[in-house]
Structure formats: structure tokens, C-alpha cells
Amino acid sequence: MPKVKMPKNSPSLDMTPMVDLAFLLVTFFMLTTQFRPDEPVVVDSPSSISEKILPDKVMLVTIDSTGRVFFNLEGKVMRKKMLGQMGAKYGVTFDEKETNRFALMTTFGMTVQQLKQYIPMDEMERKDFMKKSQGIPYDSLNNQLGDWIRFGRLAEAEISGAAPVDKTKGLRFAIKGDGNANYTAIKRVIEVFQEMKVNRFNLVTTLEQHPNI
Amino acid sequence: MAQIQSNEQNSGKGGKHGKVRAKKQSTHIDMTPMVDLAFLLLTFFMLTTTFGKPKTMEINMPVKDPTNQVKNEVNNALTFLLSGDDKIYWYYGELKPETKLTLTDYSTQGLRKLLLDRNKQAVDEIKTLRENALKNKMADSTLKRLEVDVKGKKYALMVLVKTDDKAKYKNVINVLDELNICLVGKYALVDLDMREYDLIKTFQP
Numbered sequence: 172m173p174k175v176k177m178p179k180n181s182p183s184l185d186m187t188p189m190v191d192l193a194f195l196l197v198t199f200f201m202l203t204t205q206f207r208p209d210e211p212v213v214v215d216s217p218s219s220i221s222e223k224i225l226p227d228k229v230m231l232v233t234i235d236s237t238g239r240v241f242f243n244l245e246g247k248v249m250r251k252k253m254l255g256q257m258g259a260k261y262g263v264t265f266d267e268k269e270t271n272r273f274a275l276m277t278t279f280g281m282t283v284q285q286l287k288q289y290i291p292m293d294e295m296e297r298k299d300f301m302k303k304s305q306g307i308p309y310d311s312l313n314n315q316l317g318d319w320i321r322f323g324r325l326a327e328a329e330i331s332g333a334a335p336v337d338k339t340k341g342l343r344f345a346i347k348g349d350g351n352a353n354y355t356a357i358k359r360v361i362e363v364f365q366e367m368k369v370n371r372f373n374l375v376t377t378l379e380q381h382p383n384i
Numbered sequence: 385m386a387q388i389q390s391n392e393q394n395s396g397k398g399g400k401h402g403k404v405r406a407k408k409q410s411t412h413i414d415m416t417p418m419v420d421l422a423f424l425l426l427t428f429f430m431l432t433t434t435f436g437k438p439k440t441m442e443i444n445m446p447v448k449d450p451t452n453q454v455k456n457e458v459n460n461a462l463t464f465l466l467s468g469d470d471k472i473y474w475y476y477g478e479l480k481p482e483t484k485l486t487l488t489d490y491s492t493q494g495l496r497k498l499l500l501d502r503n504k505q506a507v508d509e510i511k512t513l514r515e516n517a518l519k520n521k522m523a524d525s526t527l528k529r530l531e532v533d534v535k536g537k538k539y540a541l542m543v544l545v546k547t548d549d550k551a552k553y554k555n556v557i558n559v560l561d562e563l564n565i566c567l568v569g570k571y572a573l574v575d576l577d578m579r580e581y582d583l584i585k586t587f588q589p
Binding site for chain 1 (some may be wrong): 412418419423425426429438439442443445466496550557558560
């Protein structure tokens, strides 16, 4: 009888391909992830069944539960242009350094005059400031929100090369309101948009399950 | 490179002269910790990316034209009046002096039942459309178009949403969401009438 040789199975197996794949995926996700910037206000948006995703090029107006209004438009070049025009209208000059800092900021909510003090602040000071801030004025007497919208659109149109008439191309307008905000505040913001001939909005909501009817 | 070559030569010579054994080094390294880390990162990034983008609800407002007031007198529309404390009233048809409000709530038994009842014909039609679409493997875009057609038909329900100064934003979103669920295609956010304001004030169940 020949000896039956049991094959010696090595307990370790070659993991190289798996590791290669894992690292490939890690690199992919790391490069594609965009971390959400720290938002200065906490907003608890209401839920809806809509599954539409917030567009990329978007002008976002945030309204918190007390009716304060905040504004955000992303894109460094756009922000610089917008700030320049805004400063010119309200007689506030922003120097090179301030403009560059502003370009890197996210959502803000204060008058243009206060913005000058806000820009050089550090993280902690900004948080304190935001707690006390009254938001961007948007009543008909001092409609700074309307001007931010107008100059933001103009800056966007200039950069994307669209004709000024065709301003809405590409840029979308989103309203992110807190569920407990009074509807009159949101209504007024919509009115401000409509004064600028914007009639199409994206209302930011959180997803809730669709009930089958 | 050069060093490696000279090393090889040395070891070759050494092999001839003395019994210097070349060290047998295993080419395998334990990769487990690295793999662990890689997968940890992978899971982290995968989970954070998926939930990144917030969802939105699209809404179109009618173009504001001061010379042409939108007609609020729509005789076959359901009107919702939203007020504070999550109260919601409704009436059907034109606003007449004898119009009475009915109080309802945002639950499935309240608002949704009401809307489904009133919009029954359109809802049934869309349901059969969807079933047919499943059977015949209809393209999604075609189905969407047909659904929009049905929602725009004469018998489909029309809804006006009005808010007073105490209503909350979430109330409005709730109603709009409910309209989407109940397949109501014709709706508008309109300003409150003075008479309606009085009706809410004097409301008695």
C-alpha cells in the first residue's frame, strides 16, 4: 500500500488582490468625498417623501426657527465678485485679504456692515457672534437679502458665461427652513426671490418613507 | 542597485569558502492589520458619502404680476386654511357667506383620507396606469407623462393652501407632501382672504 499523503494546506492565503482592491476603493472614496462644511446654524428641516437631490450649483437661503435668515453661495470666484459689488452698494470696502477669507467661508447671516467685523474672526468668535446675530435683513426697507441674491446671480452669470437675461441657467435656488419657523418668514423670503423673478425653488427636506396608498 | 549586486557577489564568494548560510527570509509579511485598517477606512468613507446630499422638494410659484390678480374664486377647489397649534381647516368650493369650516388634522386618518376620497377618480386611474406599466414594462418617462396628464384632467382635485400668520413652515411642508402622496397635481399657495381670517377666528367645532 502506498502511503497516502495528506496535502499540506497552508492556513494563510494570498490576500494581495483583496488588499489591492480595498485600497483602490479607499482611495476612490477618499478623493470623491466632500466633507460637509460646518454650518453656523442648526436647522431642523421638515420631512417629505421627495427623493430629489439638492443640485450642485445652488444658492441656499437658510431660515432658522426664530426667523433669522442666512445666505450661502459656493464658489470662490463668485463669492469674491459678489462681495465686491455688495460692498460697493453699501459703502463698505473689503480689502484683498478680507475678500480671500470671505471666499473660503460658508453660510453667513448678518448685515454687510457687520460682515466686516465677522470675516477676521476665528471659529469660536464666529460661533458666539452667530448666536447674537439678527441674520440678514430682508424687510422691504433694508432688503440686503435681495441684493445678495441679485449680485450672486450676476456673478454666477458672468462666470458661467450665460447672457444676463438667461441668468437662471444652471443656478438653482434652495430654501432650507426650520420646521418650527413661522411660515410668514418663509413667505417673505419667497417674496424676495419672486421680486428677483425667481419662481422655482427647491425646499430642503429630510427623507421620510413613502406610504403606499 | 549597485549594493545589491555587490552583496550577491559577496555571498557567492562566501558560499564557496566557508559555510555561511544565506538567511532564508520569508517574503510574506503579515498584512492583517493593514487590511483591517483599509476596510475600516473603506466602510467609513462608504457610509459618509451615501448620506451626504440632502433631499429637496421642488415647487413652482406662479409668476407675480401686479396687473393681473390671480383668481381665487375657483368653484371646484378644496381650500385648506393652516393656523397655529397645528390646526388645519378646510372647505370645498367657493367661499360664500354660509361657508362652514371643518377642522381636520395632519394624520393619515385626517388629511390623507380626505384627499384620497376627494381625488378618488384620479388616484384610481393612476393606480391602474401603474399596474399596466408594470405588466407591459413601460418606460418610466412614459408613465410619468401619463400620470401628469391624469393629474391635470378636469376631474382631478384642485387644492388651494392658505396660511395665516401663526402657521408653521412644517405645516405647509406637511400639506405639500400629503398632496404629493395623494397624487394631487393642481395646487397653489395663496394668500389668506380677510373673510377666511374671520372664519378661523370665529371657528366653533
